Amino acid sequence: MNARDRDEEDDRFTASLAGLAMALLLAIVALFLIDRLATVSKLEDCLLQGRKNCKRIELSAGQRDYRQPAQPGQRSAGSAPRQAADMMR
Numbered sequence: 001m002n003a004r005d006r007d008e009e010d011d012r013f014t015a016s017l018a019g020l021a022m023a024l025l026l027a028i029v030a031l032f033l034i035d036r037l038a039t040v041s042k043l044e045d046c047l048l049q050g051r052k053n054c055k056r057i058e059l060s061a062g063q064r065d066y067r068q069p070a071q072p073g074q075r076s077a078g079s080a081p082r083q084a085a086d087m088m089r
Contacts (some may be wrong), residue, residue, distance in 0.1 A: 032061035 043054055
């Protein structure tokens with residue numbers, strides 16, 4: 001192998017690495033855009049349903065209501081509002 005062949009091989013290797021880097025960058029940008037579009041779509045769906053407060057409220061661990069599940073055939077107090085809240089998520 002002479003010097004010219006080695007230079008051509010190095011150039012191909014560099015071009016291949018540059019192509020791989022561009023492909024990874026495009027994939028990351030695409031994933032970010034997909035996430036943002038999904039978020040905007042959910043917000044638009046909420047607004048089109050006529051709701052006033054469409055932002056999701058995250059509760060801290062201390063504010064969550066951890067209740068014991070009801071036994072079979074027994075309804076727990078407050079299960080209907082919680083089920084309705086879960087359906088709206």
